[in-house]
Amino acid sequence: MRDHFDVVVVGAGAAGIAALRRLTAAGVDAVALEARDRVGGRAHTITTAAGFPVDCGAGWVHSADENPLAGPIAAAGFTLDRSPPHWMKQAFNRDFSEAEQRAYRAAFNALDERLTAAAKTGVDRPASDFFEPNGRWNPLLDAFSSYYNGAEFEAVSVLDYAAYEDSGVNWRVREGYGAAVASFAALDHVITGCPVTTIHHDGAELTLDTGKGRITARAVIVCVPTPALAKGGLTFSPGLPDKAQAAAGLPLGLADKVFIGLDAPDDLPLEGHLFGHKDRTATASYHLRPFGRPYIEAFLGGACARDLEAAGAGAMADFCLQELGELLGSDVGRRLHVLGETHWAADPWALGSYSHALPGHMGDRAVLAAPVEDRIFFAGEATHATFYSTVHGAWPSGERAADEVLAALA
Numbered sequence: 001m002r003d004h005f006d007v008v009v010v011g012a013g014a015a016g017i018a019a020l021r022r023l024t025a026a027g028v029d030a031v032a033l034e035a036r037d038r039v040g041g042r043a044h045t046i047t048t049a050a051g052f053p054v055d056c057g058a059g060w061v062h063s064a065d066e067n068p069l070a071g072p073i074a075a076a077g078f079t080l081d082r083s084p085p086h087w088m089k090q091a092f093n094r095d096f097s098e099a100e101q102r103a104y105r106a107a108f109n110a111l112d113e114r115l116t117a118a119a120k121t122g123v124d125r126p127a128s129d130f131f132e133p134n135g136r137w138n139p140l141l142d143a144f145s146s147y148y149n150g151a152e153f154e155a156v157s158v159l160d161y162a163a164y165e166d167s168g169v170n171w172r173v174r175e176g177y178g179a180a181v182a183s184f185a186a187l188d189h190v191i192t193g194c195p196v197t198t199i200h201h202d203g204a205e206l207t208l209d210t211g212k213g214r215i216t217a218r219a220v221i222v223c224v225p226t227p228a229l230a231k232g233g234l235t236f237s238p239g240l241p242d243k244a245q246a247a248a249g250l251p252l253g254l255a256d257k258v259f260i261g262l263d264a265p266d267d268l269p270l271e272g273h274l275f276g277h278k279d280r281t282a283t284a285s286y287h288l289r290p291f292g293r294p295y296i297e298a299f300l301g302g303a304c305a306r307d308l309e310a311a312g313a314g315a316m317a318d319f320c321l322q323e324l325g326e327l328l329g330s331d332v333g334r335r336l337h338v339l340g341e342t343h344w345a346a347d348p349w350a351l352g353s354y355s356h357a358l359p360g361h362m363g364d365r366a367v368l369a370a371p372v373e374d375r376i377f378f379a380g381e382a383t384h385a386t387f388y389s390t391v392h393g394a395w396p397s398g399e400r401a402a403d404e405v406l407a408a409l410a
Contacts, residue, residue, distance in 0.1 A: 001191055004216045005031045007405055008208060010196045010234070011223035013041020014058075014391045015379040017185045018398030019221045019405075024186050026406055032185075033210055035195035035349045039185040042350055043391055045176025048339045052293050053176040054259050056342045057353065058391045059297075060085070064171040067392045069180075076183055079174035081291060083271050091272035091288060094327050100278065107137040108144070119162030126359045127161050128153040142281040146302030149356040149389070150253015152281065160357035160365075165386040174291055181391060195349075200237045201376060219375045219408060221401045223394075226250045226368070226382050227351035236376075243378070246368040249361030250382045252352025253389075256305045256342045258284070258298040258320045263335040265294035267328070276323035282307075284320050295339060296324070301353075309345050316341045354389035355382035369397070374408045377401040 007023055009016045012034035023030040038044070042057035061080065064070050074080050088105055090096035096104075114130040127145070131138045131153070145153045149161070173180050193211065200207040205216045228234045229247035236243070262268065272288035282304040287297040298320045300308060308316040317338040325333030344353045357364060369383035379401035380394055387393030 001194070001212050001215070003214065005029055006217065006409065007031075007219045007221065008033060008196075008206075008215065008217040009221045009223060010199075010208075011035075011041065011380075012039040012185060012190050012192070013223060013380070014043055014181050014394035015381070015398035015401075016041075016221070016223040017181065018395045019223065019379055019402040020186050020189055020398075021184065022399050022402035023405065024189055026402075028406070028409070030189060032190045033194045033196055033208075034190055034192045035211070037192050038182070039187070039190055039192070040178050040182040042344065042353060043178040043181040045178035045182075046340075048259060048261075048295070050261055050295065050339060052291075052295075053179065054257075054295075054297065054339075055177050056257060057344070058177050058181075059172060061171040061173065061177060062390050062392065063165070063167040063169060063387075065169040066167050069392055069395055070171065072184070073173060073180045076180065078180045078183075081172045081174050083172070085170050085287075086271065086273040087285065089273055091269050091274050094274060096275065096278045104137050104140060104278070107132065107135060108141060111141060115158055116162055118158050122159070124157050124159045124360050124362060126154045127156040127158050130158070139281045140275065140278055140283075142302075143275070143283050143285070143304075146253075146281065146304060147255060147285055147299050148301075150255050150301055150353045151251075151356050152302050155356065155358060157357040157359045157362045160362040160388075163362065163386055164388065172290070177391065196234060198235045198237055199376065201373060202238060206375060219377065219405045221377045221379055221398070221405060223379045223398060223401075225252055225349075225351055225380070226355055227252055229368075231351075233348075233351075240372060242367060243372075246364040247382070249358050249364035250355040250368065251358065252350070253302065253354060253356045254305045254309075254345050255299060255301045255353040256309065256316060256344055258300070258316050258341040259339040260296040260298060260317070260320060260324070261337045261339045262289070262294040262296065263337065264332075265289060267332050267335065268296070274324075274327055276320075276327065284323055286320075286324065296336075306345060309343050313343075314338075314341075356389070369400075371404055371408075377404050
């Protein structure tokens, strides 16, 4: 590896890929250093033993009608599936009657209206403060938050929650969202297996300590998860306490998945959905036969996912198999087999799934995004004010940081 570049991008997830593309298109001598042996970060597609692709992380192209990646993904030859999700419905009305589902959706809409109204006051509070007291649907609403925010509503800022923009249109990529994101990487400018541990900014040039030796650069774009900044996985010399504090206010929630194969797929509807339980927060959300394929994609989030990760490999799968057996009956349960499960909190280069602002910390997104000395720049979904927690938030943040670098170098 060379020991000097004009610009080094630290991390080759969606933000890092976008930043590197922008820089190389402008003719800048740039490289991305990625700790993993692959690109894409938390947008990661694998092929199961059954022969079809699944997305371990990002899977939905949110706000697809406005998403800047939707067009390029299609132009690159990937297939966009426009089938709408059925997250609020219960297949077969199993253990969840139509009347109960309507009541739950009404409770969800009422909570959303209260949160929107609360945000207009400008006073930040935990979103859970706006639950209906002793409301029947509060546990399931918190389960929703665990999938959506990666954390229960008590850890979510009202102001930040209200700032998120979503058109409500959600598509998927048949070949895998992670595969599409990775396909955009300028691989001849990426060095994998090369973690960066310290960035020194006390000299005329920046010096980076990496897993493959020291290198220097005129500018750096930092595209690492917030826990790496908050907990010292990536340090600065001299230190940048404001960045560490901002990152701590934007912790990564946790959303994990379990992939369960179906020996008799016709038992279940195409693109169906089930909640495991309607009366508790520690439950999974099940997407039945995505793309018509013979499997179930289970989502677990928040404290439930953390506890199951801590219980060890297989605990999440066992949890889901038990819920599905209770829902669908032992006959169907015997025809299920585990294809895999994710462990994003245990991943040393992720340490979680996506950012949520703690109550009182919405402003930390702007603090984290601000450049330092006009030569250290920051990108990633946590730095986006309105599209945080998404690929289409990470991507423009990388382009924004690259534009800041180009202006500084000019």
